[in-house]
Amino acid sequence: MNSANTTTNPIYDPASFSIETPAITTLKNIILSWIYNGATGGFVLGPFRTGKTRAIEIITDLLVNRLGEKVHSHRITMPRRDRNTVATVFRELCKSLGIITKRSATSDEMSSLVLHRFSELAALNSTRQVVLFVDEMHRLTLPQIEVFAEVYDQLREAKFNICIVFVGNYEASLSLLGLIKKKRNELIRGRFFTNRHNFKGITSKKQLRKCLQQLDLTKMPDGSMSLTQHFVSKNLGSDWQLSSIAAEIWNVFDDDFKRPLKLSSWPMQYFVSAIRILLSDYLPKYDGEDLDSLEEMIYQSIKASGVEPCILEKTA
Amino acid sequence: MNTGHNLRKRGESYIGFVNRIWIANQGSFKVVKFKEQDLVMDLIDRGYSEAKAAFECQRGSDRLLLKAANHYERKLGLNETKLTAEVYKDNLICNCPQCARIGYHSNYFNASWLNICPVHKRPLTTGCPTCKRLWAGASQIQARNCEDCGPRMDFKTLAQRSAFDTGIYQDRFKILDDFFGHPLSSLQKNIVHTDLLRKTRFVNTDHFPSKAYPSFVARELGFDKSQFNELQELNIEIFPMEKVEFSYEKECDLFGPVDTLDLFSEAALKVRKEVLRVSSRELRNSKELDHPLGHCEHQLYRDPAVCPVCNTHRIISLSLSKSKLKGSRELFYYQSIREYDHLAPEPGILTGIKENRKLLPFPKEISMILYQLELWTQIKIMYYKLDRCAQAEIPNGMTLIDWGNLNPDIARESGSYSFPYFVTRNDNTGKLYIPKTFFDTSIEADAEFRQLIFPRIVG
Numbered sequence: 001m002n003s004a005n006t007t008t009n010p011i012y013d014p015a016s017f018s019i020e021t022p023a024i025t026t027l028k029n030i031i032l033s034w035i036y037n038g039a040t041g042g043f044v045l046g047p048f049r050t051g052k053t054r055a056i057e058i059i060t061d062l063l064v065n066r067l068g069e070k071v072h073s074h075r076i077t078m079p080r081r082d083r084n085t086v087a088t089v090f091r092e093l094c095k096s097l098g099i100i101t102k103r104s105a106t107s108d109e110m111s112s113l114v115l116h117r118f119s120e121l122a123a124l125n126s127t128r129q130v131v132l133f134v135d136e137m138h139r140l141t142l143p144q145i146e147v148f149a150e151v152y153d154q155l156r157e158a159k160f161n162i163c164i165v166f167v168g169n170y171e172a173s174l175s176l177l178g179l180i181k182k183k184r185n186e187l188i189r190g191r192f193f194t195n196r197h198n199f200k201g202i203t204s205k206k207q208l209r210k211c212l213q214q215l216d217l218t219k220m221p222d223g224s225m226s227l228t229q230h231f232v233s234k235n236l237g238s239d240w241q242l243s244s245i246a247a248e249i250w251n252v253f254d255d256d257f258k259r260p261l262k263l264s265s266w267p268m269q270y271f272v273s274a275i276r277i278l279l280s281d282y283l284p285k286y287d288g289e290d291l292d293s294l295e296e297m298i299y300q301s302i303k304a305s306g307v308e309p310c311i312l313e314k315t316a
Numbered sequence: 317m318n319t320g321h322n323l324r325k326r327g328e329s330y331i332g333f334v335n336r337i338w339i340a341n342q343g344s345f346k347v348v349k350f351k352e353q354d355l356v357m358d359l360i361d362r363g364y365s366e367a368k369a370a371f372e373c374q375r376g377s378d379r380l381l382l383k384a385a386n387h388y389e390r391k392l393g394l395n396e397t398k399l400t401a402e403v404y405k406d407n408l409i410c411n412c413p414q415c416a417r418i419g420y421h422s423n424y425f426n427a428s429w430l431n432i433c434p435v436h437k438r439p440l441t442t443g444c445p446t447c448k449r450l451w452a453g454a455s456q457i458q459a460r461n462c463e464d465c466g467p468r469m470d471f472k473t474l475a476q477r478s479a480f481d482t483g484i485y486q487d488r489f490k491i492l493d494d495f496f497g498h499p500l501s502s503l504q505k506n507i508v509h510t511d512l513l514r515k516t517r518f519v520n521t522d523h524f525p526s527k528a529y530p531s532f533v534a535r536e537l538g539f540d541k542s543q544f545n546e547l548q549e550l551n552i553e554i555f556p557m558e559k560v561e562f563s564y565e566k567e568c569d570l571f572g573p574v575d576t577l578d579l580f581s582e583a584a585l586k587v588r589k590e591v592l593r594v595s596s597r598e599l600r601n602s603k604e605l606d607h608p609l610g611h612c613e614h615q616l617y618r619d620p621a622v623c624p625v626c627n628t629h630r631i632i633s634l635s636l637s638k639s640k641l642k643g644s645r646e647l648f649y650y651q652s653i654r655e656y657d658h659l660a661p662e663p664g665i666l667t668g669i670k671e672n673r674k675l676l677p678f679p680k681e682i683s684m685i686l687y688q689l690e691l692w693t694q695i696k697i698m699y700y701k702l703d704r705c706a707q708a709e710i711p712n713g714m715t716l717i718d719w720g721n722l723n724p725d726i727a728r729e730s731g732s733y734s735f736p737y738f739v740t741r742n743d744n745t746g747k748l749y750i751p752k753t754f755f756d757t758s759i760e761a762d763a764e765f766r767q768l769i770f771p772r773i774v775g
Contacts, residue, residue: 102344106343113341120321157475160480
């Protein structure tokens with residue numbers, strides 16, 4: 001273990017550590033295009049642990065309309081409950097919006113509360129737009145999705161525009177999407193399920209290099225040095241960049257994990273985990289010359305990150 | 317809680333404000349019963365002057381109100397054509413039926429020179445044509461079931477009635493505003509001041525402010541949340557209270573969303589609630605207060621620190637809450653601080669301070685007016701206290717704070733105008749005594765709080 005003070009390095013705090021990856025930039029541009037074009041909604045699908053929720057957390061503060069004004073957005077994570085009722089959705093919406101309701105509040109009352117809150121958010125920009133992200137959409141039932149159609153309709157009647165983006169896991173959402181495809185559910189499909197985006201982890205060497213560059217640019221909390229230099233400045237010098245070994249990392253991942261395990265992309269959680277292990281445990285011992293040992297270090301890091309057992313379970 | 321600011325329109329009165337809050341928050345409030353404390357405000361709604369309203373309330377205005385209500389109901393019920401603003405202009409709330417359908421009311425409607433709604437060009441009435449009742453005052457409006465004049469309007473109904481179109485109100489009421497000048501001009505000031513008194517009614521409602529709401533507002537509107545935290549981190553010297561006995565009025569639940577600053581600190585809410593519960597009833601009834609000369613001014617208001625006649629210190633001041641000062645006491649209170657009016661700066665000066673502060677979750681204009689008036693009242697009360705406390709003996713065991721280090725603004729900002737404090741003043745310097753852990757967020761149980769603030773009482 002490196003002697004560096006690990007408590008201050010942001011990479012050890014996975015819950016709050018984040019970098020803007022190419023996938024997040026793409027997702028942001030897609031959602032901005034939906035806002036610009038007045039789309040009523042869309043859905044984002046992707047595998048587990050690829051960082052969809054984190055991506056949306058980052059995007060939430062970056063949305064603007066065509067005039068450059070901030071478009072306020074709200075994110076709700078749908079929970080699994082014993083009874084998947086319409087009232088559950090409204091209650092969760094109220095809860096996430098910070099509205100405390102009476103225990104006896106009806107769906108009508110809660111609906112009114114939620115609509116008022118969204119209309120207030122929408123009125124803060126001149127195009128009267130607001131965005132709602134519904135995370136874990138695969139936990140919803142069809143009648144529960146109709147709740148969002150009602151929210152959309154009623155805000156529309158009051159001349160406010162809401163764009164509702166559903167986010168979920170691809171395979172878990174298949175059964176729900178199969179229902180939505182049916183002709184009798186045209187109402188829902190037309191509103192929210194015409195725009196689709198597939199969210200992926202890291203898929204190419206170029207994307208990997210960009211992610212590593214982001215890590216190189218990330219500074220320590222005190223601003224003294226970068227996150228990379230904090231670990232390797234003693235043995236590799238202060239100019240060494242993590243992105244300089246992007247090709248080696250990608251080659252090891254591609255040869256030893258991506259192809260044998262038939263992965264479509266490198267999920268962000270395992271990527272960050274692997275880089276964390278590599279940076280803190282292996283690279284401080286690397287002399288900068290022995291390529292074989294470097295590749296072995298990378299291999300061990302990726303293996304320890306947990307990407308392998310996850311996929312083995314899946315393929316089995 | 318929703319602010320309902322999409323329903324807010326220019327020229328809105330306090331009745332409109334309360335109605336708007338009820339409409340935007342259906343399902344999160346209990347229905348509030350009509351309370352005796354609201355009588356003053358209802359009388360003011362009906363066009364009484366403050367003094368007269370306070371006087372009538374003191375005499376037991378429930379009978380008077382009942383009598384008046386019977387009278388008007390008979391008039392209204394028998395003949396609908398008498399629903400005109402002209403007849404009872406001076407005593408009743410006037411409103412436009414079309415405006416009432418979207419939850420709107422303006423103070424201009426009560427002005428004697430206005431008989432037609434500027435927006436809908438229809439005669440103003442004193443009652444609802446649908447339910448044949450008088451327009452509800454701010455205290456009764458939540459209990460109204462009428463779908464035209466009560467707050468039971470869902471979002472869909474409001475959308476169908478075009479309640480979210482604020483443009484036309486902006487244009488029409490701008491004309492009136494332009495005519496009468498600045499919102500805080502002498503004419504408007506009167507109206508606003510009445511609104512300030514009315515706001516105490518809102519204090520009496522059962523209210524469940526969301527913990528997350530301040531941070532929600534701060535985040536969504538880009539406000540600086542760190543300023544809230546600074547307020548809570550104020551650490552002021554603590555003092556043990558003098559031996560005073562208090563009784564607790566359990567039935568009172570005196571806090572609410574109108575004192576907007578209090579929304580930011582749950583601890584401040586709790587403290588304020590507790591402090592307001594404390595009544596100095598026993599103190600007022602005790603014989604010690606009887607002055608040899610006879611009737612003592614001391615007994616006329618709630619929180620005297622010193623008998624003005626004999627200059628002897630009696631009690632730590634407890635509460636400046638206007639809602640606890642009923643009737644003639646309230647009147648006296650306002651009269652007594654009026655001599656300090658000249659000390660208040662021009663409204664414009666505070667406007668700058670207010671805008672820099674960026675604290676309030678309610679619509680800016682409303683908050684600003686409420687805040688300004690509250691602050692002036694507070695400063696004047698402080699000066700009044702300083703004068704009354706001159707040459708008072710410092711009670712044993714109290715710790716001093718240099719008055720120069722604590723300006724009235726901070727005292728107001730630090731959570732409420734009802735925290736317990738005691739003030740003395742010498743020639744050039746004054747001293748203020750405040751509990752140290754007033755902003756301690758760990759205050760949880762009532763007993764703990766009492767132990768903290770009144771250690772000698774609880775034991």
